[in-house]
Amino acid sequence: MSVATLLILRLSKDLFNSPWSMVHTREGCGFVVSCKINTTLLVVCSLIFAFSSTLISPTKAEDTATITHYELEVKQNQSHDSSAFTQGFLFHEGKIYESTGLYNHSSLREVTLEGELLRQVNLSDDEFGEGLALHNGTLVQLTWKEGVAYVWDLETFTLISNYTYQDEGWGLCSYGDNFIMSNGTSDLTIRDGDNFSIIDTVSVTYNGSPLIELNELECVGDFVYANVWHWEWIFIIDITSGEVIGTIDAASIFPEPGVGDVLNGIAFDSSNDTFWLTGKYWPNMHEVNWRAVSSDNGDNIIQDGDDSSENNSDNRSLLTDIYLYSIAIIFATLTFIFWGNGFSDLTRSRWVDNPRASTTNREEEE
Numbered sequence: 001m002s003v004a005t006l007l008i009l010r011l012s013k014d015l016f017n018s019p020w021s022m023v024h025t026r027e028g029c030g031f032v033v034s035c036k037i038n039t040t041l042l043v044v045c046s047l048i049f050a051f052s053s054t055l056i057s058p059t060k061a062e063d064t065a066t067i068t069h070y071e072l073e074v075k076q077n078q079s080h081d082s083s084a085f086t087q088g089f090l091f092h093e094g095k096i097y098e099s100t101g102l103y104n105h106s107s108l109r110e111v112t113l114e115g116e117l118l119r120q121v122n123l124s125d126d127e128f129g130e131g132l133a134l135h136n137g138t139l140v141q142l143t144w145k146e147g148v149a150y151v152w153d154l155e156t157f158t159l160i161s162n163y164t165y166q167d168e169g170w171g172l173c174s175y176g177d178n179f180i181m182s183n184g185t186s187d188l189t190i191r192d193g194d195n196f197s198i199i200d201t202v203s204v205t206y207n208g209s210p211l212i213e214l215n216e217l218e219c220v221g222d223f224v225y226a227n228v229w230h231w232e233w234i235f236i237i238d239i240t241s242g243e244v245i246g247t248i249d250a251a252s253i254f255p256e257p258g259v260g261d262v263l264n265g266i267a268f269d270s271s272n273d274t275f276w277l278t279g280k281y282w283p284n285m286h287e288v289n290w291r292a293v294s295s296d297n298g299d300n301i302i303q304d305g306d307d308s309s310e311n312n313s314d315n316r317s318l319l320t321d322i323y324l325y326s327i328a329i330i331f332a333t334l335t336f337i338f339w340g341n342g343f344s345d346l347t348r349s350r351w352v353d354n355p356r357a358s359t360t361n362r363e364e365e366e
């Protein structure tokens, strides 16, 4: 409740507690003065109320980040092993590196852009492969509940070392010298590139609400592209704020229903500025770009390349202001006429406020 609203309620209470029956008599001088003051303050408060309302409106839109919505532009489609339960996916020097999951089936793979398998190492049957990141000439592969991340040599595919962690492992990407990791919640942890310890935790929000079940990740600058479990969109997260600033609708590349229902592979090719996408059991992987189609800013929808929508938004804001000012003026006028007893009260109260000395003396003598 605004300060102006509280003032109006307080003044209304004063008015209702006033001796209304005395308003038409010259004996009610004190009330007439009070009524003039209250009426004036009500007019002022009404205008303050209108001003505060117009100031509050734009603030709502600034509370959350503007979210841009993108749609896919497919560059090419290539085959993908439809038996691969894809959990981690990255691009490096013309090759795809992939981590697959499920107990008894988890592996690390090197694949050509045409989908040909070049190399593969398998995890133990009791380990469930998850996210994959390239880091200082190594491939770091998470496991789901085993609490261990394996460090593989990129050139030889031999195991070099491992990290341990106290959490579920879902997605992983390299963020400068460090890592960003998901664990199935809305939190992303930034982990030290040397010992995998947690440096920071970023809570991810979409339109102000936690975005849970963040899964496969891809780091590009200060942005993290993330799959969300069972969602056809990719979310673009500003890692400095945790806010989703974009969504990419990938529904158009999903396979037939019942075959590979989960999108779970995002790999960025920096040389071509494109992304490769696939999913669990998907028969294809796709090189794509995306283009903006719309943008949310509070309740406003701005179509890409359509300036008229922005003008419409400005016009709507102006109409809202005019509407609020009109309501305030009508309210103030009605208050003044019915509660302040019309314009004559001002004249009368002025007389009451400044009685002539002779009148005062006569009343005192009587």
Ligand SMILES: [Ca+2]
Pocket: 088, 089, 090, 132, 172, 173, 216, 217, 218, 265, 266, 267
């Ligand atoms: Ca990735």
